[in-house]
Amino acid sequence: MSMEQAMMKEEWLYDFTFVGDPQLSPDGSYVVYVKRVINEEKEYASNLVLVNRATGIQHDFTSGAGKYKDQSPRWSPDGKTLAFVSDRSGKNQIWLISTVGGEARQLTELTNGAVDPIWKPDGSALLVLSKDGVEKEEDARKPLVVNDLHYKADGKGFLDGKHTQVMLVPVTVDSEQVEALTDAPFNHSNPSWSPDGSAIVYVRSRYEEQGSYMRTDLFIQHLKDEGEPEQLNKKGGSFVAPRWSPDGRSLSFIGHFFEHEGATLNKVWTVDLASKKFACITEAVDLECTDALISDMHWGGASPGAMWNKDGSGVYFLASEQGNTGIYYAGVDSTIRQISGGDRHHYAFHYVAHVNEAAVAISDPVNIGDIYTLSFSGDRVEEQCISTSNAEVLQSYPLSKPEMFTYEGEDGLEIQGWLMKPVGFKEDKTYPLVLEIHGGPHMMYGNSFMHEFQLLAAKGYAVLYTNPRGSQGYGQAFVNGCRGDYGGGDYEDLMTGVNAALKTYAFIDEERLLVTGGSYGGFMTNWIVGKTDRFKAAVTQRSISNWQSFYGVSDIGYFFTKWEVGSDLDENPEKLWHHSPLKYVDQIETPLLILHSENDLRCPIEQGEQLYVALKHRRKKTMFVRFPDSDHNLSRSGLPELRVERLKHLAGWFDTHLGESE
Template sequence: MEKLKLDDFIRYKFLSNIIHSLNGEKVCFTVNEADLDSNKYLSNIWIYYNEDNTYRQLTSSNEDKMFLWLGDNETILFSSLRDLKDKEKVKEGEVFTQFYKISINGGEAKKAFRISKKVTSIKQIDDNTYIFTARFNLYNKELDKLSEEERNLELKTQKEEKDYEILDEIPFWSNGVGFTNKSRNRLYIYNVLTNSYNLITDDFTNVSSVNLNDKKDKVIFIGQSFENKMELENSIYVYDLLKQTIEKVETPYTVMHGYANFIDDNKIVYIGKDMVKYGMNENSKFYILDVKEQKTTCITPDLDCNLTNSVGSDCRYGISPASSIQKSGDNIYFISTEGEYSYLNRLNMNGEIEKLTSNNGSVDDFSVNDNRDILFIGLRDTKLQEIYLLKDNKEHQISEFNQWVKETKSIIKPEKITVETSNNIFIDGWIIRPVDFQEDRKYPAILDIHGGPKTAYGEVFYHEMQYWANEGYVVFFCNPRGSDGKGNNFADIRGKYGTIDYDDIMKFTDVVLEKYTFIDKDKVGVTGGSYGGFMTNWIIGHTDRFKAAASQRSISNWISKFGTTDIGYYFNHDQIGATPWDNQEKLWDHSPLKYAHRAKTPTLFIHSEEDYRCWLVEGIQMFTALKYHNVEARLCMFRGENHELSRSGKPKHRIRRLKEITDWFDKYLK
C-alpha cells in the first residue's frame, strides 16, 4: 500500500445532490472534484439507471450544479455558467442565473431561460411556471424592470457603491456569503412564456424550506421577517397559487422551525422546538397540524436526536442540510445523528420510526421516490463517499468513484475507546495508530478537537487524520459533553464552556496516554477548529502538557465575538448565558484570552480573512497575547477564505493549511 499524501484529496470525488426522476426510474447526482490549475471545484451532473445499476456522466462543462427533473422524466433543468459571455457579464457585476435543459438520452444542453436574480432554489409547478427563491438586496433596483439606459446607470452606480458598505441591521454579514445588510432570500414565481417573475414575499422576509403540495396549487415555506435585528424565531407560511394569498400558520408549541410540508389539503407536518429548556441547540421534534381544527400534535415526543447529519469529515462538498428531511408518499424520511453515526429513518404519520441504515458511518444525502428503492450518498467504514442502494433492508454499494483510495492507500481504522469522565458520564473517543505501527516504538501524537460544539466525531474517513497517521503520528479524538449524538442533556453546556467539556477532554487524554504506552507523552500536540479552536486556546491557558498547538478559526474573546460575528449576538447570549451589559465578567471568565498570559505552548493560528463566524480578530487577539508574553506563535491568514477553509476552501489553500499545521507539529513533536 502507498502512503496517503497531503494533497491526495485533490483526486477525491465529492458526491452531492442526489435526486430521483418523478417516476423513480432514474437518478441524477452531482460529482465535484478539486482542480489545482483553476484553484476551484469542478461540478458536473451524472445519471444513474435503476434498471441495470449503471451510471454515466451527463454534463461536462465543470460548471453545472443546481438541477431538477422536469415532468417528462427525460429532461434535466440545471443552472450553469458554461457560456464565456455569461462569465464575463458576471465579472462585470451583472447578477443573473442562466438555466439550461438537457435530455438524458443524449444531445447538447440548450439554453432554457435566464432569471435576473441569484437563484438559490427552484421547483417546477407546470411546463411554463416555476417557483424559486433568490437573494436580493433592497438597496438595489430590479435591473430587468429598467430601460437599457436606466439599467446601465444602475450597474454603474452599483459598481461605485462597492467602495462602501452601509450597515443598519444585525447580522450585517454572513459567513460564506459576505455582507448581507438588507439582503433577503425572497420567494418568486416565474413564467417562461412571458419571461417575467413576480415577488411573493415581502421585502424583509428571509425564506427557506420551500415545498409544493401534490396538486401544486399551494406552497409552504419557512419565513423569518426582520428589519433591524434578526431573532431566532421563525414562522410557517402557506401561499395559495390560485388566490395569490399568503397565510401564516399558527404553531403554538414551537418558535424555531426547520422544515414544513403538506400531508394533504388539511394537514401539515413540520419540525420545531421552543428552546425553553435547552436553548438554540435543542433537538427538534415532528409535529402534525390539523389546519381545520387548528390542533397541533407532537408525533415524536420521545425523539431526542439531531435531525440532520452532524458527523464530521473534511471530505464532503456541496451537501445541503435542506435535503436531510424529505417526504415521499405517506412517509417522512430523515437523517438523524445518534452516537457516532448518522442514520436514514422512515417516519409514518402515527409517529412510528424505522431505522433504515446500520451502524456503519454517515448518511450525507439521499433520495426516495414513492417507496421505491432508496439511494443515498454515504461515508461507510473508512471509505470515502460512494452511492449506496437500500434494497431488502441491505446496503449495496453501486458506485466506485473513490475505490482507488481504499485499494491503494494506507488507511487505518480508528479504534474506539469509551471513558467515564465523571460520575456515570461516559464519552466516546478513538485512536488512529500510525501506518507501519511497531509496538516497541514511541510515537508523537495529535489530539484533534471537533467544532460545533454540537457536532460529533465518528469512524468515517477524515483526510487530515489519516494523513497524520501516514506521517507517523498517533491521532486521538473524542466527543466530550457538548457534542451531538447523545441527546439534549449531554449536548447542553450552556454557561459551562471550558469547564466540564475541558475536563472530559483532559480525562480522555489521560486515559489514552496511560493505555497506549507507545505514545511519547513528551511529544503530544493539540489542534481543533471553530469550537475546537476555542478549546485549543483554552487548553494552552490552562495546561502546559502539550508540546505544540494549532488553533484554527478560533474564538478567544466572547465579548468581542458578541459584537463582530454573524451569530455572536444571539449565540453568545444563548450559549454563554450573558451579554456585555448584564454580565461582562461571565463572558470574560469563559474567554481563553483571559488566561493567555499563562500560556507557554508554541501555537500556530490558522484564520481566514472572510471568516465572519469566528472573525479574524479572534485569532489576532490570541496571537498578539502570546507574542506579547514571549511565547512562540505564528499566524497564517488566508485571503478569500471563510469559516469553511478546511472543508471547501480553494484547493491550493487547503493544501497550504494542512502543510502549515503538519510542519508546525513536525517542528515541535519530531
C-alpha cells in the same frame, strides 16, 4: 519520511472526487447525482452523472466537471427532463436538459441568478429562489451605511439589503414570464408545492428582527388567493424543510421551539392544516433529527426534511446518534425505527414514495463517499452501491481505520471517542498523539471520512477525537451540558479522554502530545494551553480568544454569547472574561500556531490577532498565519490551494516542535 513525500500527502486533496445530492427518478429507474472535482486550475468544478439502474451503466450527463459548476438536479414529474443549476452563463441560473439526450437550454436569466428548482406537480413550471433588487456598481470609496443589527454573515460578507424571494418560472420555451410569489423583506427558502399545485409552503427567516435570533417561520400561500400568506407557527420557533403529505392535508417539517436555545434538539413535526394542530412525532426518542456529523470532505445538497411515504402514514428522515448519521422512519402514530444505519455517515438522501425507494450518499472513515440505492420492504432494506468514486485513488494511499472506545468522565458521564493508529503502525514503537477537537460545539465527530485525520495518521501520528459534553448524538441533556460552563466539564471530558487513550494504548508517547481544533475546537485549544503544559505544541484554527469582543464583532456574537456562555456584554461582562482564553495568556507556555481566515465573520480574525499580539508581546512561542479570500469554512470548502496550505502549516508546526523536543 522525506519532505517531498510529506508534501505529496497534503495534496491528496486534488485527487479526490466528491459526490452528493443524489436524486431518484420518479419511476425509480435512474439516479442522477453531482460529481465535484478540483480541476487543473485548482478550482472546484462539478457536473451531473446519470446512472441506469437496470444496466448499471453511468455516464457524465453534463460536461461541467472540467469548467463549470452544475448542481442541484431535479427530475420533472414525468421523468423526461432535468432542471439543474449552472454557472455556465456567468452566474447561477436554471437550465433544463432532456433525459433522452440533447443540449441543455437556459431557462432563467434573472438579474441576481436563480437556485433551488422545484417542479410543479403538473410539470408546467418551477419554483426557484432568487434575490430581489437590482445590481449596483460597486464603489470602493462609498461608505457602507448600516442600520440593522444583522448586517453581515459569514460566507456572504456585508449584507446588501437584498432578500431571497420565491419565484414562479414557466418552463415553456416561448415564455419569459417570471412571477415573484413573495416580496416580504426577509429571506425565503425551502419552497414546496401542494399535491394539486394550488398552494406552496416555504420558510421565512425572521432573524433580521430584533430578538428573533435564528427564528424561521412556516408560511402557506394559496396561489389563486390574493390574501396574505398564512403563518403556521404562531408561537415562534425554528422550522425548516416543510413537506406536503400525499393527500395535501398535513405538512411535515424539522425544528424546535428553542427550549434550550441553540442547543435544542431538532425534532420531526407534523401539522394538520385544518386544525393547525402541531404534533411532534419524534418526542418519544432523545434524537437529533438532522445530520450533525462533521466531515471535511463532502457535501449533501439541500436538507431533505421528513419525506412522506405513499399512504401518508409516516416519514423518512436523517438523524444523528452515537457518532453515526442514518435514515429513520417515524409514523404519525410516533412509531420510530432506524431504517439504514451502521457505523457510517448518510449525508444526502432522496426518497420517492411511489416506488418506495431512495438514493443516498454514504461515507465512512475509510471511504470518502459514494451513492447507494435503498429499496424498502417493511422492516427490510435492500442496499446497492452504484458508484465507486474514489476506489482506485484510495488504493494508492495508506489509510488508518479508527477504533471506537468509551470512557467515563470525571463526574461519571460516558463519553465516546475514536483512536486512529499511525499508518504503518508497529507494536514495538511509540508514537506521538494529536487530540482533535470539533467545532459547534453542538456537532459531533464519528464515522465519516476526515482528510485531516488521515493525513496526520499517514505522517506517523496517532489521532484521538472524542465527543465531549455539548456534542450532538447523545440526547438533549448531553448536548446542553456545556452551556454556561465553557472550559469546565467539556475541558475535563477532553483531558479524561487523553488519559483514557494513554491507559488503553501503550504505544502512545505521553511526552509527545499535541492538540488542535477549529471554531469551538479552536476556543478549547486556546483554553487547554492556558490550563496545562502537557501538550508539546498546539494549533488553534478560526478560534475564539475573547468573548467580550466576540459579542460585538461576530455575525452571531450578540446572541451566541448569551446562549452559550450564559451572559452578554451588558449583563455580566466579567463572566465573558472568565471564560476567555485571553485572560489566561500569561499561563500559556505551549508553542501555539494561530490559523485564521481574513474574511471569517463567524469567529473574526481579530480574535486571532488579540491572542497573537498578547503572546508575542510576552515573548511566547507563536506564529500567525492569515489566509486571504477565505471565511470560517476554509477547512471544508475553502479554495483548494489554501486548504492544502492550511494542512501543511498544521502538520509542519507539529513536526517542527516534536523535533525540538527530541
